[in-house]
Amino acid sequence: MTNAPQHENPPVALVTGASRGLGLALARALAAEGWQLVITARDAAELSAAEAELAAVTGVTALAGSVVDDAHRERLAEAAAALGGAALLVNNAGTLNGSDSAGAEPLPRLADFPLPGLLETFEVNVLAPIALTQLVLPQLRARAGAVLNISSDAAVEAYRGWGGYGASKAALDQASAVLAREEPELRVWAVDPGSMRTAMLAQAGEDLAGVPLPGEVAPLLLGLVRDRASSGRYRATDLPAGAGPAAAADLTAAAASGAR
Numbered sequence: 001m002t003n004a005p006q007h008e009n010p011p012v013a014l015v016t017g018a019s020r021g022l023g024l025a026l027a028r029a030l031a032a033e034g035w036q037l038v039i040t041a042r043d044a045a046e047l048s049a050a051e052a053e054l055a056a057v058t059g060v061t062a063l064a065g066s067v068v069d070d071a072h073r074e075r076l077a078e079a080a081a082a083l084g085g086a087a088l089l090v091n092n093a094g095t096l097n098g099s100d101s102a103g104a105e106p107l108p109r110l111a112d113f114p115l116p117g118l119l120e121t122f123e124v125n126v127l128a129p130i131a132l133t134q135l136v137l138p139q140l141r142a143r144a145g146a147v148l149n150i151s152s153d154a155a156v157e158a159y160r161g162w163g164g165y166g167a168s169k170a171a172l173d174q175a176s177a178v179l180a181r182e183e184p185e186l187r188v189w190a191v192d193p194g195s196m197r198t199a200m201l202a203q204a205g206e207d208l209a210g211v212p213l214p215g216e217v218a219p220l221l222l223g224l225v226r227d228r229a230s231s232g233r234y235r236a237t238d239l240p241a242g243a244g245p246a247a248a249a250d251l252t253a254a255a256a257s258g259a260r
Helices: 021-032 044-055 070-082 115-142 163-182 199-203 214-227 245-258
Strands: 012-016 036-041 060-064 086-091 146-150 187-192 232-235
Touching: 012 021, 012 070, 012 115, 021 036, 021 044, 021 086, 021 214, 036 044, 036 070, 044 060, 060 070, 070 086, 070 115, 086 115, 115 146, 115 163, 146 163, 146 214, 163 187, 163 232, 187 214
Parallel strands: 012 036, 012 086, 036 060, 086 146, 146 187, 187 232
Antiparallel strands: none
C-alpha cells in the first residue's frame, strides 16, 4: 500500500534533474511507492535510460530540456496536468557554476567568478524553480500538495569556492520559506541532502571516499512526503530513518534544527 496522498488516480510527482544522482534516486523511490512521474533533465540519452527503467514500475512521462527554458517548463506543467495534476514538485536540477564542464575545478573564487556563469547559476538554481513552481501551483493547491526544493549546506556554511552556488541555494531557501508562509495549505520543504557520491561533487574536486550514494539519502527525503511533515528547512542527517506517525515529533525537531 502506498503512503502517497490518496486521489482517484495515482498521485503525480514532477521531478527535475531526474536522469541521475539524487533526482533519479528520488524518482525510483517515488515510483516504488506508486507515484506517477513526470521527469526531466538536459541529457536526452540519460533521461531516456531513466524513463525505460522507471516505466517498468509506474507511469512516466520524460521530457528532455532545460528548466531555464520557458516553453520547456510549460510543457512539464502540461504533462503533469495530463496525468491528473501534480501533488508533488521536486526542484532538484542544479548547476555548480553555470558551466558544468569537466574542467570546471577548482571552483572559482567570487573575485574571479565569470558573471555569465554566475547569472546562469542563479537562473538554474533559483529562478527556474520559482518559475516552475508558479506554473504548477494551481495543481498543487487543488491537491494540498508539496514542493521539495533541494538545498545544500553551502547555503549556510562559507566554503571557499562555493560562493556562487551557496548564494543561489541560500536564495532558494529563503524563497522556500516565504512560499510556505504564503501557501499554508501546502507543504514546502528545503532540504540539505548532505554530501553524496554524485557527478556534481566529483566535478567540484571533492573526495568521494565514504560519501553515501544518492540512493541512501532518497528514502530519508521521501519520509517528509510520507508523513506530510511541517514546512521548513531540513538536513537529511537529521531526518529519522523510519516513517509514519511515530516520526512526527522527530520531523518537527529536524525542521527546527535545520532552520538556520
